[in-house]
Amino acid sequence: xxxxxxxxxxxxxxxxxxxxxxxxxxxxxxxxxxxxxxxxxxxxxxxxxxxxxxxxxxxxxxxxxxxxxxxxxxxxxxxxxxxxxxxxxxxxxxxxxxxxxxxxxxxxxxxxxxxxxxxxxxxxxxxxxxxxxxxxxxxxxxxxxxxxxxxxxxxxxxxxxxxxxxxxxxxxxxxxxxxxxxxxxxxx
Amino acid sequence: xxxxxxxxxxxxxxxxxxxxxxxxxxxxxxxxxxxxxxxxxxxxxxxxxxxxxxxxxxxxxxxxxxxxxxxxxxxxxxxxxxxxxxxxxxxxxxxxxxxxxxxxxxxxxxxxxxxxxxxxxxxxxxxxxxxxxxxxxxxxxxxxxxxxxxxxxxxxxxxxxxxxxxxxxxxxxxxxxxxxxxxxxxxxxxxxxxxxxxxxxxxxxxxxxxxxxxxxxxxxxxxxxxxxxxxxxxxxxxxxxxxxxxxxxxxxxxxxxxxxxxxxxxxxxxxxxxxxxxxxxxxxxxxxxxxxxxxxxxxxxxxxxxxxxxxxxxxxxxxxxxxxxxxxxxxxxxxxxxxxxxxxxxxxxxxxxxxxxxxxxxxxxxxx
Numbered sequence: 001x002x003x004x005x006x007x008x009x010x011x012x013x014x015x016x017x018x019x020x021x022x023x024x025x026x027x028x029x030x031x032x033x034x035x036x037x038x039x040x041x042x043x044x045x046x047x048x049x050x051x052x053x054x055x056x057x058x059x060x061x062x063x064x065x066x067x068x069x070x071x072x073x074x075x076x077x078x079x080x081x082x083x084x085x086x087x088x089x090x091x092x093x094x095x096x097x098x099x100x101x102x103x104x105x106x107x108x109x110x111x112x113x114x115x116x117x118x119x120x121x122x123x124x125x126x127x128x129x130x131x132x133x134x135x136x137x138x139x140x141x142x143x144x145x146x147x148x149x150x151x152x153x154x155x156x157x158x159x160x161x162x163x164x165x166x167x168x169x170x171x172x173x174x175x176x177x178x179x180x181x182x183x184x185x186x187x188x
Numbered sequence: 189x190x191x192x193x194x195x196x197x198x199x200x201x202x203x204x205x206x207x208x209x210x211x212x213x214x215x216x217x218x219x220x221x222x223x224x225x226x227x228x229x230x231x232x233x234x235x236x237x238x239x240x241x242x243x244x245x246x247x248x249x250x251x252x253x254x255x256x257x258x259x260x261x262x263x264x265x266x267x268x269x270x271x272x273x274x275x276x277x278x279x280x281x282x283x284x285x286x287x288x289x290x291x292x293x294x295x296x297x298x299x300x301x302x303x304x305x306x307x308x309x310x311x312x313x314x315x316x317x318x319x320x321x322x323x324x325x326x327x328x329x330x331x332x333x334x335x336x337x338x339x340x341x342x343x344x345x346x347x348x349x350x351x352x353x354x355x356x357x358x359x360x361x362x363x364x365x366x367x368x369x370x371x372x373x374x375x376x377x378x379x380x381x382x383x384x385x386x387x388x389x390x391x392x393x394x395x396x397x398x399x400x401x402x403x404x405x406x407x408x409x410x411x412x413x414x415x416x417x418x419x420x421x422x423x424x425x426x427x428x429x430x431x432x433x434x435x436x437x438x439x440x441x442x443x444x445x446x447x448x449x450x451x452x453x454x455x456x457x458x459x460x461x462x463x464x465x466x467x468x469x470x471x472x473x474x475x476x477x478x479x480x481x482x483x484x485x486x487x488x489x490x491x492x493x494x495x496x497x498x499x500x501x502x503x504x505x506x507x508x509x510x511x512x513x514x515x516x517x518x519x520x521x522x523x524x525x526x527x528x529x530x531x532x533x534x535x536x537x538x539x540x541x542x543x544x545x546x547x548x549x550x551x552x553x554x555x556x
Contacts, residue, residue: 017243017250174191
Protein backbone atom coordinates (compact mmCIF):
# COMPACT_ATOMS: atom_id res chain seq x y z
CA UNK A 1 0.00 0.00 0.00
CA UNK A 2 2.03 2.90 -1.28
CA UNK A 3 -0.48 5.54 -0.27
CA UNK A 4 -0.37 4.39 3.30
CA UNK A 5 3.40 4.56 3.68
CA UNK A 6 3.29 7.99 2.09
CA UNK A 7 0.81 9.26 4.62
CA UNK A 8 2.81 7.71 7.44
CA UNK A 9 5.89 9.60 6.27
CA UNK A 10 3.95 12.84 6.08
CA UNK A 11 2.61 12.39 9.59
CA UNK A 12 6.09 11.65 10.85
CA UNK A 13 7.27 14.87 9.25
CA UNK A 14 4.41 16.79 10.78
CA UNK A 15 5.22 15.37 14.21
CA UNK A 16 8.70 16.84 13.85
CA UNK A 17 7.42 20.17 12.60
CA UNK A 18 9.11 19.58 9.24
CA UNK A 19 8.02 22.37 6.93
CA UNK A 20 8.22 20.19 3.79
CA UNK A 21 5.72 17.73 5.20
CA UNK A 22 3.52 20.50 6.53
CA UNK A 23 3.52 22.12 3.12
CA UNK A 24 2.56 18.89 1.35
CA UNK A 25 -0.34 18.23 3.72
CA UNK A 26 -1.35 21.86 3.47
CA UNK A 27 -1.33 21.90 -0.32
CA UNK A 28 -3.22 18.63 -0.51
CA UNK A 29 -6.02 19.57 1.86
CA UNK A 30 -6.42 23.31 2.26
CA UNK A 31 -8.52 24.00 -0.80
CA UNK A 32 -11.11 21.43 0.16
CA UNK A 33 -11.50 22.96 3.63
CA UNK A 34 -11.52 26.48 2.24
CA UNK A 35 -14.37 25.76 -0.11
CA UNK A 36 -16.25 23.98 2.64
CA UNK A 37 -15.98 27.03 4.93
CA UNK A 38 -16.72 29.50 2.15
CA UNK A 39 -19.78 27.54 1.10
CA UNK A 40 -21.01 27.58 4.66
CA UNK A 41 -21.11 31.21 5.58
CA UNK A 42 -17.40 31.70 6.29
CA UNK A 43 -14.67 34.01 5.10
CA UNK A 44 -11.15 33.39 3.78
CA UNK A 45 -9.64 34.36 7.12
CA UNK A 46 -11.94 32.00 8.97
CA UNK A 47 -11.06 29.19 6.58
CA UNK A 48 -7.38 29.73 7.31
CA UNK A 49 -7.95 29.82 11.07
CA UNK A 50 -10.04 26.68 11.13
CA UNK A 51 -7.69 24.76 8.88
CA UNK A 52 -4.64 25.73 10.92
CA UNK A 53 -6.45 24.80 14.11
CA UNK A 54 -7.13 21.36 12.67
CA UNK A 55 -3.51 21.01 11.60
CA UNK A 56 -2.45 21.80 15.16
CA UNK A 57 -4.89 19.21 16.52
CA UNK A 58 -3.39 16.64 14.18
CA UNK A 59 0.09 17.73 15.19
CA UNK A 60 -0.75 17.29 18.85
CA UNK A 61 -2.27 13.90 18.17
CA UNK A 62 0.88 12.87 16.34
CA UNK A 63 2.95 13.70 19.43
CA UNK A 64 1.32 11.07 21.63
CA UNK A 65 3.06 7.72 22.10
CA UNK A 66 0.05 5.68 21.16
CA UNK A 67 -0.54 7.64 17.97
CA UNK A 68 -2.28 5.82 15.15
CA UNK A 69 -4.40 7.46 12.53
CA UNK A 70 -7.14 5.08 11.58
CA UNK A 71 -8.25 7.07 8.55
CA UNK A 72 -6.74 9.18 5.80
CA UNK A 73 -5.24 12.54 6.74
CA UNK A 74 -7.80 14.15 4.49
CA UNK A 75 -10.75 12.56 6.25
CA UNK A 76 -9.36 13.43 9.64
CA UNK A 77 -8.74 17.09 8.80
CA UNK A 78 -12.15 17.42 7.21
CA UNK A 79 -13.87 15.92 10.24
CA UNK A 80 -12.05 18.21 12.64
CA UNK A 81 -12.70 21.30 10.54
CA UNK A 82 -16.34 20.45 10.15
CA UNK A 83 -16.75 20.00 13.87
CA UNK A 84 -14.82 23.21 14.63
CA UNK A 85 -16.74 25.23 12.11
CA UNK A 86 -20.15 24.03 13.30
CA UNK A 87 -19.17 25.01 16.80
CA UNK A 88 -18.02 28.45 15.72
CA UNK A 89 -21.14 29.07 13.70
CA UNK A 90 -23.23 28.20 16.71
CA UNK A 91 -21.18 30.48 18.96
CA UNK A 92 -21.56 33.37 16.55
CA UNK A 93 -25.25 32.72 16.12
CA UNK A 94 -24.79 32.31 12.39
CA UNK A 95 -25.78 28.67 12.38
CA UNK A 96 -28.56 28.20 9.88
CA UNK A 97 -29.50 24.64 10.73
CA UNK A 98 -27.74 22.78 7.98
CA UNK A 99 -24.20 22.56 6.76
CA UNK A 100 -23.37 21.49 3.26
CA UNK A 101 -20.62 19.08 2.50
CA UNK A 102 -20.92 15.38 2.01
CA UNK A 103 -17.47 14.09 2.71
CA UNK A 104 -16.98 11.08 4.89
CA UNK A 105 -16.24 11.92 8.52
CA UNK A 106 -14.80 10.13 11.52
CA UNK A 107 -15.43 10.73 15.19
CA UNK A 108 -13.07 13.39 16.49
CA UNK A 109 -14.88 14.66 19.57
CA UNK A 110 -12.43 13.13 21.98
CA UNK A 111 -9.41 14.54 20.16
CA UNK A 112 -10.98 17.95 20.07
CA UNK A 113 -11.63 17.83 23.77
CA UNK A 114 -7.96 17.18 24.47
CA UNK A 115 -7.05 19.84 21.96
CA UNK A 116 -9.26 22.38 23.68
CA UNK A 117 -7.82 21.49 27.04
CA UNK A 118 -4.37 21.98 25.57
CA UNK A 119 -5.34 25.36 24.19
CA UNK A 120 -6.62 26.42 27.59
CA UNK A 121 -3.31 25.38 29.14
CA UNK A 122 -1.35 27.33 26.55
CA UNK A 123 -3.48 30.35 27.22
CA UNK A 124 -2.72 30.09 30.93
CA UNK A 125 0.99 29.79 30.17
CA UNK A 126 0.76 32.73 27.84
CA UNK A 127 -0.94 34.88 30.44
CA UNK A 128 1.49 33.79 33.15
CA UNK A 129 4.49 34.61 30.92
CA UNK A 130 3.07 37.96 29.95
CA UNK A 131 2.32 39.01 33.50
CA UNK A 132 5.88 38.19 34.58
CA UNK A 133 7.30 41.39 33.20
CA UNK A 134 10.75 42.00 31.79
CA UNK A 135 13.49 40.84 31.90
CA UNK A 136 12.01 37.65 33.41
CA UNK A 137 9.83 36.97 30.39
CA UNK A 138 12.61 37.32 27.82
CA UNK A 139 15.05 35.43 29.97
CA UNK A 140 12.75 32.43 30.31
CA UNK A 141 11.76 32.60 26.67
CA UNK A 142 15.40 32.67 25.71
CA UNK A 143 16.21 29.63 27.81
CA UNK A 144 13.16 27.42 27.48
CA UNK A 145 11.70 28.46 24.14
CA UNK A 146 14.66 29.51 22.04
CA UNK A 147 16.87 26.99 23.87
CA UNK A 148 19.69 29.51 24.17
CA UNK A 149 22.84 28.68 26.07
CA UNK A 150 23.20 30.20 29.55
CA UNK A 151 26.42 31.99 28.55
CA UNK A 152 24.81 33.55 25.53
CA UNK A 153 21.85 34.64 27.64
CA UNK A 154 24.13 36.19 30.25
CA UNK A 155 25.87 38.15 27.50
CA UNK A 156 22.62 39.26 25.89
CA UNK A 157 21.03 40.46 29.12
CA UNK A 158 24.23 41.92 30.54
CA UNK A 159 24.73 39.62 33.52
CA UNK A 160 28.32 39.45 34.64
CA UNK A 161 28.45 35.67 34.39
CA UNK A 162 26.38 32.63 33.50
CA UNK A 163 25.83 31.66 37.14
CA UNK A 164 24.18 34.97 37.96
CA UNK A 165 21.97 34.64 34.92
CA UNK A 166 21.12 31.11 35.96
CA UNK A 167 20.20 32.26 39.45
CA UNK A 168 17.98 34.93 38.03
CA UNK A 169 16.43 32.43 35.64
CA UNK A 170 15.45 30.14 38.53
CA UNK A 171 13.95 33.04 40.44
CA UNK A 172 11.89 33.94 37.40
CA UNK A 173 10.96 30.32 36.88
CA UNK A 174 9.64 30.04 40.41
CA UNK A 175 7.46 33.07 39.86
CA UNK A 176 6.22 31.70 36.56
CA UNK A 177 5.44 28.36 38.16
CA UNK A 178 3.48 30.02 40.91
CA UNK A 179 1.51 32.13 38.46
CA UNK A 180 0.87 29.17 36.20
CA UNK A 181 -0.28 26.75 38.87
CA UNK A 182 -2.52 29.27 40.59
CA UNK A 183 -4.44 29.62 37.31
CA UNK A 184 -4.07 26.02 36.27
CA UNK A 185 -5.55 24.62 39.48
CA UNK A 186 -8.52 26.93 39.29
CA UNK A 187 -9.09 25.70 35.77
CA UNK A 188 -9.11 22.04 36.81
CA UNK B 189 18.60 30.38 47.91
CA UNK B 190 18.04 26.78 48.99
CA UNK B 191 15.02 26.65 46.77
CA UNK B 192 17.14 27.72 43.83
CA UNK B 193 19.75 25.07 44.53
CA UNK B 194 17.06 22.46 44.79
CA UNK B 195 15.42 23.61 41.60
CA UNK B 196 18.76 23.50 39.85
CA UNK B 197 19.30 19.95 41.11
CA UNK B 198 15.84 18.87 39.98
CA UNK B 199 16.30 20.36 36.56
CA UNK B 200 19.71 18.73 36.11
CA UNK B 201 18.24 15.45 37.33
CA UNK B 202 15.37 15.62 34.85
CA UNK B 203 17.67 16.60 32.01
CA UNK B 204 20.00 13.69 32.86
CA UNK B 205 22.92 16.01 33.50
CA UNK B 206 23.87 14.44 36.83
CA UNK B 207 26.85 12.16 37.38
CA UNK B 208 26.07 8.58 38.42
CA UNK B 209 26.92 9.22 42.09
CA UNK B 210 25.01 12.43 42.32
CA UNK B 211 22.11 10.75 40.65
CA UNK B 212 22.14 7.87 43.10
CA UNK B 213 22.31 10.33 45.99
CA UNK B 214 19.48 12.40 44.61
CA UNK B 215 17.29 9.37 43.97
CA UNK B 216 17.84 8.30 47.50
CA UNK B 217 16.84 11.76 48.66
CA UNK B 218 13.74 11.52 46.53
CA UNK B 219 12.83 8.19 48.09
CA UNK B 220 13.20 9.41 51.62
CA UNK B 221 11.71 12.89 51.28
CA UNK B 222 8.18 12.91 49.86
CA UNK B 223 8.23 16.71 49.49
CA UNK B 224 11.19 16.56 47.14
CA UNK B 225 9.62 13.69 45.27
CA UNK B 226 6.50 15.79 44.82
CA UNK B 227 8.58 18.75 43.63
CA UNK B 228 10.31 16.59 41.03
CA UNK B 229 7.00 15.34 39.70
CA UNK B 230 5.57 18.82 39.63
CA UNK B 231 8.59 20.32 37.97
CA UNK B 232 8.70 17.56 35.38
CA UNK B 233 5.12 18.29 34.49
CA UNK B 234 5.83 22.00 34.34
CA UNK B 235 8.81 21.53 32.04
CA UNK B 236 6.65 19.42 29.75
CA UNK B 237 4.07 22.13 29.81
CA UNK B 238 6.69 24.69 28.72
CA UNK B 239 8.03 22.36 26.05
CA UNK B 240 4.54 21.81 24.65
CA UNK B 241 3.88 25.52 24.74
CA UNK B 242 7.06 26.18 22.83
CA UNK B 243 6.24 23.43 20.30
CA UNK B 244 2.80 24.96 19.85
CA UNK B 245 4.35 28.33 19.01
CA UNK B 246 6.77 26.65 16.60
CA UNK B 247 4.09 24.73 14.68
CA UNK B 248 1.94 27.86 14.46
CA UNK B 249 4.91 29.69 13.02
CA UNK B 250 5.49 26.92 10.48
CA UNK B 251 1.84 26.90 9.46
CA UNK B 252 1.87 30.64 9.01
CA UNK B 253 4.99 30.52 6.85
CA UNK B 254 3.73 27.63 4.75
CA UNK B 255 0.46 29.45 4.18
CA UNK B 256 2.24 32.60 3.04
CA UNK B 257 4.57 30.63 0.77
CA UNK B 258 1.76 28.73 -0.90
CA UNK B 259 -0.17 31.93 -1.29
CA UNK B 260 2.74 33.67 -2.96
CA UNK B 261 3.25 30.76 -5.32
CA UNK B 262 -0.42 30.82 -6.23
CA UNK B 263 -1.14 27.34 -4.89
CA UNK B 264 -3.78 28.87 -2.67
CA UNK B 265 -6.29 31.51 -3.54
CA UNK B 266 -7.87 33.87 -1.10
CA UNK B 267 -9.51 36.36 -3.38
CA UNK B 268 -11.71 36.38 -6.42
CA UNK B 269 -14.79 34.29 -6.95
CA UNK B 270 -16.00 31.52 -4.72
CA UNK B 271 -14.39 28.40 -5.98
CA UNK B 272 -15.41 24.80 -6.11
CA UNK B 273 -13.22 22.07 -4.79
CA UNK B 274 -9.89 21.46 -6.54
CA UNK B 275 -10.52 23.93 -9.32
CA UNK B 276 -9.26 26.98 -7.57
CA UNK B 277 -6.24 27.48 -9.76
CA UNK B 278 -7.92 27.08 -13.13
CA UNK B 279 -10.68 29.33 -11.93
CA UNK B 280 -8.26 32.01 -10.92
CA UNK B 281 -6.44 31.86 -14.23
CA UNK B 282 -9.71 32.30 -16.09
CA UNK B 283 -10.76 35.06 -13.80
CA UNK B 284 -7.47 36.91 -14.23
CA UNK B 285 -8.02 37.40 -17.95
CA UNK B 286 -11.50 38.77 -17.33
CA UNK B 287 -10.21 41.22 -14.75
CA UNK B 288 -7.50 42.36 -17.15
CA UNK B 289 -10.08 43.15 -19.82
CA UNK B 290 -12.36 44.78 -17.29
CA UNK B 291 -9.51 46.88 -15.98
CA UNK B 292 -8.56 48.16 -19.43
CA UNK B 293 -12.17 48.96 -20.27
CA UNK B 294 -12.35 50.53 -16.84
CA UNK B 295 -9.35 52.66 -17.66
CA UNK B 296 -11.02 54.12 -20.76
CA UNK B 297 -14.22 54.83 -18.92
CA UNK B 298 -12.29 56.24 -15.96
CA UNK B 299 -10.75 58.80 -18.32
CA UNK B 300 -14.19 59.72 -19.56
CA UNK B 301 -15.55 60.05 -16.03
CA UNK B 302 -12.60 62.10 -14.91
CA UNK B 303 -13.32 64.43 -17.81
CA UNK B 304 -16.88 64.72 -16.58
CA UNK B 305 -15.72 65.21 -13.01
CA UNK B 306 -13.41 68.01 -14.11
CA UNK B 307 -16.21 69.68 -16.00
CA UNK B 308 -18.60 69.51 -13.07
CA UNK B 309 -16.16 70.27 -10.32
CA UNK B 310 -15.17 73.62 -11.75
CA UNK B 311 -18.83 74.55 -11.95
CA UNK B 312 -19.53 73.49 -8.39
CA UNK B 313 -16.46 75.16 -6.99
CA UNK B 314 -17.25 78.54 -8.48
CA UNK B 315 -18.30 80.28 -5.26
CA UNK B 316 -15.30 78.95 -3.48
CA UNK B 317 -12.84 80.37 -5.92
CA UNK B 318 -11.65 83.06 -3.57
CA UNK B 319 -10.81 80.60 -0.89
CA UNK B 320 -8.95 78.47 -3.34
CA UNK B 321 -7.06 81.49 -4.53
CA UNK B 322 -5.60 81.94 -1.10
CA UNK B 323 -4.46 78.39 -1.03
CA UNK B 324 -2.81 78.96 -4.34
CA UNK B 325 -0.74 81.81 -2.95
CA UNK B 326 0.48 79.62 -0.14
CA UNK B 327 1.26 76.78 -2.45
CA UNK B 328 3.06 79.16 -4.77
CA UNK B 329 5.32 80.19 -1.95
CA UNK B 330 5.98 76.60 -1.03
CA UNK B 331 6.72 75.97 -4.62
CA UNK B 332 9.38 78.61 -4.63
CA UNK B 333 11.02 77.02 -1.65
CA UNK B 334 10.97 73.65 -3.26
CA UNK B 335 11.76 74.93 -6.72
CA UNK B 336 14.57 72.52 -7.38
CA UNK B 337 12.75 69.43 -6.36
CA UNK B 338 9.67 70.30 -8.34
CA UNK B 339 11.64 70.94 -11.48
CA UNK B 340 12.96 67.45 -11.21
CA UNK B 341 9.60 65.79 -10.91
CA UNK B 342 7.36 67.73 -13.26
CA UNK B 343 7.95 65.20 -15.99
CA UNK B 344 4.49 63.64 -15.99
CA UNK B 345 2.55 66.76 -15.13
CA UNK B 346 1.22 68.27 -18.35
CA UNK B 347 3.42 71.05 -19.76
CA UNK B 348 1.23 74.02 -19.02
CA UNK B 349 -0.09 72.79 -15.66
CA UNK B 350 1.25 73.73 -12.30
CA UNK B 351 1.64 71.72 -9.12
CA UNK B 352 -1.04 72.83 -6.67
CA UNK B 353 -0.82 70.56 -3.66
CA UNK B 354 0.51 67.29 -2.46
CA UNK B 355 -0.49 64.54 -0.08
CA UNK B 356 -0.47 60.82 0.41
CA UNK B 357 -2.67 57.98 -0.76
CA UNK B 358 -2.73 54.20 -0.64
CA UNK B 359 -3.80 51.26 -2.76
CA UNK B 360 -7.15 49.62 -2.11
CA UNK B 361 -7.17 47.42 -5.21
CA UNK B 362 -4.10 46.04 -6.97
CA UNK B 363 -5.51 47.26 -10.28
CA UNK B 364 -4.31 50.72 -9.27
CA UNK B 365 -7.16 52.21 -7.25
CA UNK B 366 -5.84 54.64 -4.66
CA UNK B 367 -7.75 56.23 -1.80
CA UNK B 368 -6.76 59.73 -0.73
CA UNK B 369 -8.34 62.89 0.72
CA UNK B 370 -10.66 64.97 -1.43
CA UNK B 371 -9.11 68.22 -0.19
CA UNK B 372 -5.73 67.31 -1.69
CA UNK B 373 -7.15 67.17 -5.19
CA UNK B 374 -7.48 70.88 -5.76
CA UNK B 375 -6.68 71.01 -9.44
CA UNK B 376 -7.83 69.14 -12.48
CA UNK B 377 -5.68 66.04 -12.28
CA UNK B 378 -3.11 64.21 -10.28
CA UNK B 379 -0.06 62.07 -10.61
CA UNK B 380 1.06 59.56 -8.02
CA UNK B 381 4.61 58.65 -7.05
CA UNK B 382 5.53 55.38 -5.40
CA UNK B 383 8.03 54.91 -2.59
CA UNK B 384 10.82 54.42 -5.10
CA UNK B 385 10.15 57.80 -6.68
CA UNK B 386 8.54 56.46 -9.86
CA UNK B 387 5.68 58.56 -11.24
CA UNK B 388 2.41 57.34 -12.68
CA UNK B 389 -0.35 59.21 -14.42
CA UNK B 390 -3.69 58.85 -12.70
CA UNK B 391 -7.28 59.94 -13.04
CA UNK B 392 -9.71 61.08 -10.37
CA UNK B 393 -12.57 58.58 -10.56
CA UNK B 394 -14.57 59.62 -7.52
CA UNK B 395 -14.49 62.56 -5.18
CA UNK B 396 -16.63 62.96 -2.06
CA UNK B 397 -16.17 66.30 -0.34
CA UNK B 398 -18.45 65.45 2.57
CA UNK B 399 -16.48 62.41 3.58
CA UNK B 400 -13.31 64.16 2.37
CA UNK B 401 -12.32 61.05 0.44
CA UNK B 402 -11.43 60.52 -3.19
CA UNK B 403 -10.43 57.62 -5.38
CA UNK B 404 -7.72 57.81 -8.00
CA UNK B 405 -7.04 55.22 -10.64
CA UNK B 406 -3.56 54.78 -12.03
CA UNK B 407 -3.69 54.96 -15.81
CA UNK B 408 -0.15 54.36 -16.82
CA UNK B 409 1.40 51.67 -18.97
CA UNK B 410 4.43 51.67 -16.74
CA UNK B 411 2.37 50.65 -13.70
CA UNK B 412 2.95 47.04 -12.72
CA UNK B 413 0.32 45.82 -10.29
CA UNK B 414 1.68 44.21 -7.15
CA UNK B 415 0.58 40.66 -6.43
CA UNK B 416 -1.58 41.37 -3.43
CA UNK B 417 -2.32 44.08 -0.92
CA UNK B 418 -1.15 42.96 2.52
CA UNK B 419 -3.84 44.77 4.54
CA UNK B 420 -7.60 44.77 4.87
CA UNK B 421 -9.74 47.85 5.30
CA UNK B 422 -11.45 47.55 8.66
CA UNK B 423 -15.23 47.79 8.66
CA UNK B 424 -15.80 47.97 12.40
CA UNK B 425 -14.75 50.82 14.65
CA UNK B 426 -11.47 50.70 16.50
CA UNK B 427 -11.13 51.13 20.23
CA UNK B 428 -9.69 53.95 22.24
CA UNK B 429 -6.03 53.65 23.03
CA UNK B 430 -5.31 51.35 20.14
CA UNK B 431 -1.75 51.65 18.93
CA UNK B 432 -1.61 53.07 15.41
CA UNK B 433 0.96 54.05 12.85
CA UNK B 434 0.99 55.84 9.55
CA UNK B 435 3.06 56.15 6.41
CA UNK B 436 2.97 59.28 4.29
CA UNK B 437 4.83 61.89 2.32
CA UNK B 438 5.22 65.13 4.29
CA UNK B 439 8.44 65.42 2.27
CA UNK B 440 9.60 63.78 -0.94
CA UNK B 441 10.40 60.62 0.92
CA UNK B 442 8.12 58.21 2.73
CA UNK B 443 7.92 58.95 6.46
CA UNK B 444 6.73 56.70 9.30
CA UNK B 445 4.95 57.95 12.39
CA UNK B 446 3.23 56.26 15.29
CA UNK B 447 0.71 57.18 17.95
CA UNK B 448 -2.58 56.09 19.40
CA UNK B 449 -6.30 56.51 18.92
CA UNK B 450 -7.37 59.22 21.35
CA UNK B 451 -11.10 59.75 20.69
CA UNK B 452 -13.87 57.99 18.83
CA UNK B 453 -15.03 61.16 17.14
CA UNK B 454 -13.24 63.85 15.24
CA UNK B 455 -13.23 67.64 15.42
CA UNK B 456 -16.35 68.97 17.22
CA UNK B 457 -17.76 65.48 17.60
CA UNK B 458 -17.64 64.63 13.91
CA UNK B 459 -18.66 60.95 13.89
CA UNK B 460 -17.13 60.27 10.48
CA UNK B 461 -13.66 60.47 11.93
CA UNK B 462 -11.40 59.60 14.85
CA UNK B 463 -9.12 61.83 16.84
CA UNK B 464 -5.62 60.46 16.90
CA UNK B 465 -2.44 61.46 18.65
CA UNK B 466 0.32 61.45 16.08
CA UNK B 467 2.76 63.91 14.67
CA UNK B 468 1.31 64.81 11.30
CA UNK B 469 2.47 67.40 8.83
CA UNK B 470 1.00 68.84 5.66
CA UNK B 471 1.52 66.09 3.12
CA UNK B 472 0.45 63.35 5.53
CA UNK B 473 -3.13 64.01 4.41
CA UNK B 474 -4.65 61.05 2.64
CA UNK B 475 -2.17 58.64 4.16
CA UNK B 476 -3.37 55.37 5.69
CA UNK B 477 -3.68 54.92 9.46
CA UNK B 478 -2.88 51.31 10.41
CA UNK B 479 -3.53 49.45 13.64
CA UNK B 480 -0.81 47.27 15.09
CA UNK B 481 -1.87 44.33 12.90
CA UNK B 482 -1.29 46.43 9.81
CA UNK B 483 -4.98 46.79 8.97
CA UNK B 484 -6.22 50.14 7.71
CA UNK B 485 -8.48 51.82 10.27
CA UNK B 486 -8.59 55.31 8.80
CA UNK B 487 -7.32 57.97 6.44
CA UNK B 488 -5.29 60.77 8.01
CA UNK B 489 -6.97 63.98 6.98
CA UNK B 490 -6.57 67.09 9.14
CA UNK B 491 -4.89 68.34 12.24
CA UNK B 492 -5.92 70.86 14.84
CA UNK B 493 -3.96 74.02 14.31
CA UNK B 494 -3.70 75.17 17.93
CA UNK B 495 -2.93 71.81 19.52
CA UNK B 496 0.20 69.82 19.12
CA UNK B 497 -0.01 66.26 17.87
CA UNK B 498 -3.81 66.27 17.60
CA UNK B 499 -4.89 64.95 14.22
CA UNK B 500 -8.03 63.50 12.72
CA UNK B 501 -8.54 60.48 10.54
CA UNK B 502 -11.56 59.59 8.44
CA UNK B 503 -12.86 56.19 9.63
CA UNK B 504 -12.08 53.32 7.32
CA UNK B 505 -15.67 52.18 6.96
CA UNK B 506 -16.21 55.28 4.83
CA UNK B 507 -13.83 53.70 2.34
CA UNK B 508 -16.22 50.77 2.06
CA UNK B 509 -18.99 53.29 1.50
CA UNK B 510 -17.26 55.21 -1.30
CA UNK B 511 -16.18 51.99 -3.00
CA UNK B 512 -19.87 51.04 -3.08
CA UNK B 513 -20.63 54.48 -4.54
CA UNK B 514 -17.95 53.92 -7.13
CA UNK B 515 -19.35 50.53 -8.09
CA UNK B 516 -22.80 51.98 -8.46
CA UNK B 517 -21.55 54.91 -10.51
CA UNK B 518 -20.54 52.80 -13.49
CA UNK B 519 -20.49 49.14 -14.43
CA UNK B 520 -16.82 49.52 -15.33
CA UNK B 521 -16.07 49.69 -11.63
CA UNK B 522 -18.07 46.59 -10.71
CA UNK B 523 -14.89 44.59 -10.37
CA UNK B 524 -13.25 46.90 -7.88
CA UNK B 525 -12.66 44.83 -4.81
CA UNK B 526 -11.23 45.83 -1.46
CA UNK B 527 -8.49 43.52 -0.19
CA UNK B 528 -9.98 40.67 1.83
CA UNK B 529 -6.96 39.35 3.60
CA UNK B 530 -4.51 40.81 6.00
CA UNK B 531 -1.12 39.10 6.23
CA UNK B 532 0.73 41.38 8.64
CA UNK B 533 -0.71 40.25 11.96
CA UNK B 534 2.01 39.48 14.46
CA UNK B 535 4.73 40.51 12.05
CA UNK B 536 7.55 42.75 13.24
CA UNK B 537 6.97 46.44 12.56
CA UNK B 538 10.02 46.81 10.28
CA UNK B 539 8.78 43.98 8.08
CA UNK B 540 5.25 45.40 8.11
CA UNK B 541 6.55 48.73 6.84
CA UNK B 542 8.67 46.98 4.29
CA UNK B 543 5.53 45.39 2.81
CA UNK B 544 3.35 48.44 3.28
CA UNK B 545 5.51 51.08 1.69
CA UNK B 546 4.90 49.66 -1.78
CA UNK B 547 1.22 50.45 -1.33
CA UNK B 548 1.55 54.04 -0.13
CA UNK B 549 1.82 56.72 -2.79
CA UNK B 550 2.73 60.40 -2.95
CA UNK B 551 -0.20 62.21 -4.59
CA UNK B 552 0.52 65.42 -6.47
CA UNK B 553 -2.40 67.46 -7.73
CA UNK B 554 -1.95 69.88 -10.60
CA UNK B 555 -4.06 72.46 -12.39
CA UNK B 556 -3.80 75.17 -14.95
